[in-house]
Amino acid sequence: MTRNQLNAGLALGSVFLMAGIVVFAPPVPPASAQTQAERICREQGITPKTEGYEYCLSQATRAIEWGKPEIAYTMARVTADARDSCLESGLSPATSGYKNCMERETHARSLLVFTDEPQYDRDIARQ
Numbered sequence: 001m002t003r004n005q006l007n008a009g010l011a012l013g014s015v016f017l018m019a020g021i022v023v024f025a026p027p028v029p030p031a032s033a034q035t036q037a038e039r040i041c042r043e044q045g046i047t048p049k050t051e052g053y054e055y056c057l058s059q060a061t062r063a064i065e066w067g068k069p070e071i072a073y074t075m076a077r078v079t080a081d082a083r084d085s086c087l088e089s090g091l092s093p094a095t096s097g098y099k100n101c102m103e104r105e106t107h108a109r110s111l112l113v114f115t116d117e118p119q120y121d122r123d124i125a126r127q
Contacts, residue, residue, distance in 0.1 A: 033061050033064040033065045034057070034061050036060075036061075036064050036069075036072070037056075037057050037060035037061040037063075037064055037072060038057060040056075040060050040064075040069075040072050040073055040076045041053065041056040041057055041060055041076050041079070043076070044056070044076040044077055044079065044080040045080055045083075046076060046079050046080060046083070050083070050093070051083070051093055051098060051099055051102045052079045052082060052083055052102045052106060055079055055102075055106050056075060056076050056079040059072070059075035059076075059078075059079075059110070060072035060073075060075050060076055063075060074113055075110065078106060078109045078110050078113055079106055081105075081109060082101075082102055082105030082106040082109055083102065085101075085105050086098055086101035086102055086105060089101065
């Protein structure tokens with residue numbers, strides 16, 4: 001047996017071994033909706049110790065469960081924008097005023113994100 005034949009045999013054996021591992025290995029389960037939502041919230045800077053995390057997590061998890069990941073990203077962005085707005089207004093994260101601001105801002109911003117422009121069938125201003 002020549003050196004080339006030995007190398008070819010080892011390569012072919014390795015391919016069959018890897019194919020066997022792939023075929024008989026248990027499948028990797030998909031990440032849960034909550035795990036995906038946690039990742040999405042973290043990507044927007046909303047961590048478990050910050051105000052708005054529970055809101056972000058609940059809204060993003062629900063969106064993932066509905067099969068709407070784009071809404072999960074939108075809700076995480078809404079929470080991050082609300083946080084930024086409350087911090088820019090000078091509120092300290094450890095205060096009740098900050099918590100109230102977060103509740104108001106996340107609610108108002110989520111309503112604005114999913115509100116469609118009204119459609120009129122005629123120009124009502126010229127009546």
